[in-house]
Amino acid sequence: MNQILTYSVYGSAILVMLIGIYAVLTKKNLIKIVIGLSIMDSGFNLLLVALGYIKGGTAPIFSPAVAGKDVLMVDPVPQALVLTAIVIGFGVTAVALSLVIRLYRKHNTIKIDEIKTLKW
Amino acid sequence: MVANPILYIALPLFTAFLVPLLAKLWKPLVRIVPGLVLAYLAIMSVVLMQQVSPEKPIIAMIAGWKAPWGINLVFTSFSGFIASLISILAFFIWLYSFGFKKVEFDDAQKYFILFMLLTAGSIGVVLTGDIFNMFVFIEITSLSAYALTAFYKGRDGAEAAFKFLLIGSFSSIMLLLGIAILYTYTGTLNMAHLALLMPQVPMHAKITSFLLFFVALGIEAEMFPLNGWAPDAYSQAPGPIAASFAGILAKAGIYALIRVSYTIFDLGDHGGFELLLVMGLITMVVSELVAMRQENLRRMLAYSSMGQMGLIMIAFGLGTKEGIYAGLFIMFNHAVIKSLLFLASAYLVYYTSRKKISDLDGFGKLLPLTSLLFGLGAFAIVGLPPFSGFWSKLSLLIATANSHMEFVLATVLAVSVIEIIYYFRVLGRLYFRKAHKEIKVRKPTWNSVVTMIVLALVIIAVGVHPDFITGLLHNAATDLADKADYIQKIIPDLFSQTLN
Amino acid sequence: MKKLVIISLLLVLGYSLMNTFSDIEFGKKREGISSYFLEHSPDDLQVANTVTAIVVSFRGFDTLGEVTVLFLAATAMGTILFRRRSKHTGLNPQRKSPQASRIVQAAGKLLFPAIMILGAYVFIHGHLTPGGGFQGGAIIATGFLLLLISYRQFKVEHKYVTWIESLAGLSFVTIGLLGMILGPHNSFLENFLNVGSLNDLLSGGVIALVYIAVGFKVGAELTGILDTLINIRETGDID
């Protein structure tokens, strides 16, 4: 049972990540590529949080309800890392999209094949 | 307090947040204050370099938590050397670009903010002792690099920046995956602690994560199949920024690569160093060959820069102390000389939009000083005797000979010949061709002249008297080679626990 | 053909990752630094939310970097899109897009204060409940977004945004530097205040202050990003 869960959770996270990478590598549309980047990040975030999960654990917050009791808590470090990763991912997405808008202004297209002043 | 490694990060960030407010007070402050801060950092690194020794690294805690639990900054002889190099170089690049975009105030403000953050991020990558923190700093560095690449409106900067961003995003996702693997097997993020716990990681996970790290950091360090961003970014960015890419960004990238492969992973016996060596060889040969065919001066310099990075990788890939010494020497030289070349070339191609080498005919008479400095840089980088490049190449050759790699030695020599050919082609055009009619040239401003002359003086000084720097390099090499010492200095308690 | 190569490459990558991660059992407790955090966050710092304690104190440097990344993103977008504020001062350019319906406008007016209060609640209680500076900042930015999309004449005052952004960032770094002077270990971002007791609003010492600064900064930065993007048609000069 646990084995199945392991495979399915990690497998789906990795699959989402691979879908994102596939989109980045094959798509011709610039916005599609940026969407691929954001999907890639999502997959990774899921993977990392899943790695920090502990069965039967609860959120690492010592609220009055659990204070003083001996409760199992999930690993807080991956959560903190994911928090950072999400915010950084958003920053990168925003910058990427502004680059896309500027490329569109200049070349009047968002197809990657038609923007080829430099060698790709 | 006055000289603390944390100030390397804290002060530039403080200034970057302060600059928009300063702009409201008095506009020239936007230019002056970053320079003052960078000057302070440069002086501070001199002070710190005198305090530090391989036996006594400076370790700065953050938020009062000891090493494996909190983040710490580690200023050892090795990391401190590179951090000092970066900060001093950053000061000179600031001096060069002091008058940059004097007319358009808003742009200048952004330029200085981004440049400060680029410097801070690179120094952060070098100094941090925590692997996730390194990721954050790499992200800061690369975001400011994207923005600076797309800085000019008329050029194709946006395209280069987008390409750079794509590859950079791959790099960051690979890095994150590597970090995730290491974290789950060891439960820690501190580099020294990771190195200590590395034996308990199973072999296949170790190899996977090593490859992920290698690819991710290889992108930053301009390793061969992954350096598609570099020539475009170098050629589209503003001149001083191209210099800082070569001198600052690439240095941070290669530092991270070396730190990861030397300290964290114990793959020396399983081909970890050989991988570095082979990739370095391929990078060097391919990029020097491509550099020969380039028409565009900036692109040629960019490919030559990649070739030098390959040389550095070869030196570190030898895995011996001599190799490390040679690699550090090349790093130093490359930072100084390539910056000089890029800064000088910025004036050579100032008014030509295509930046073709063939447009450079007869510039030797039009811009005598700049051309002279460019020529000096070219002589130095190919490794001709009176300049500093000679000593670094010599030490590399000795190191390869001592580890019995004749093939590598021969290749390095052959590639040097190629390098000589293409640099001399440019010099020939500069001095031995007649100028086209009606060439507009721009005379360099006083601050850029001062910058270039100082860099040239450094090259000559080190070339005539290499002992200026060999002591520092020896200390740094000793420091990097001794991994157990690094672990013990950072986490003494846990280290002694595992011994018992 | 190219696609096939890429797919096979991805399969190799996926296989090796899966191979690595399938050894790690899902939901199993592992040794590591996290147990130290779970022990010391309530005891030493008196912070209920361990994630907050890690983000702000143990790994506070990451947070500083993260805030910088957002600041950088805002600056970078300004650079990339050539937004020149000086050109438009006093003109107050109006967006030409159609006005939102009155219902949406009324809702914007009604919900905006509520969202602001919610955002403030989230970042003030960052050390007690889930959430904190980033989330609170994002919520505040969303509140401004609501106004931006429901009123076309609504304009974010850049003067204030810049001031808030800079002051919040400066106070973050200043708190860190104060820690170097006043803290017991003389290290950056160190706590130098009384930590209070667990689950009080005034607990955690410097953590709450840092998260408030982060909240203001993130809110201002995200608002700036959104405003830059929304006004792009009118202010970005087209070449």
Place this chain on the structure above:
Amino acid sequence: MNVFFIIIMGIIMLAGVFAVIRFIKGPTTADRVVALDNLSTIVVATLIFMGFVFQRFIYIDVSLIYAVLGFIGVLTIARYLEGGI
């Protein structure tokens, strides 16, 4: 009472499945957005219910924020359709 929770969750999940089907099928943008809107309502309800199942009071904050922010995404796309942004 576990059976009761499972039944409720099953019903909600079934609702989610229908909304997702409409999301995939929906011929126009607006249809998809309706499905998204409905899904976010369902998610708010689910989150509160799961908080109850987990018996953690603090989890409610998440759904509180979801209730506020989920609609702004929908509103944005609606304004886009209108030509408003």
Place this chain on the structure above:
Amino acid sequence: MIGAAIYAIITKDLIFATIGTSLISLALSVIFYLLHAPDVALTEAAIGVALSTIVFVIAVRNTKRYEED
């Protein structure tokens, strides 16, 4: 969620793709919640659902809506 990811990739209409990413964020946020990570769920909700969506929508608005072959 995987379905939404695939959908976001294959569809030709970029607005649909944007809605797809929004849906991914939604699902991701629920999963984070179920994995007992409310902080992350909150962040994903705040950034993924509202802000990311609008950033993409504005980008589409300023460029082209349909992806042509």
Place this chain on the structure above:
Amino acid sequence: METVLLYLGYFFVSLGAVFLFLGAFGIFRMPDFYTRLQAGTKSSTLGAMSLILGVGLMQPEWFFKTLIIIIFIAISNPISSHALARGAYKTHQKPLTDTIDAYEEVVKEDETKNEEE
């Protein structure tokens, strides 16, 4: 008293779940956009509200926050649907035949007013 609240809570939760289901089913089954919107909004809002109310009744100390959420949902959901309907209308998405489009004239009036401004 507590048992009464508990059973009341069960009742509301079940009611909410059923309404949520009906709303989603309506979205799935209805023939055109406007009817779907109607099913989705009305039914789901009621469902979510009553489910949350049920939870609030079962856990009396949570009641205050659940009340806030209910108020938010009550405000925000109709607004988003309204904006959505307006947006769909502007993209010339016609309802099924045999319906009387009274909104057309309002829109025209609005436009003329806007132009005057």
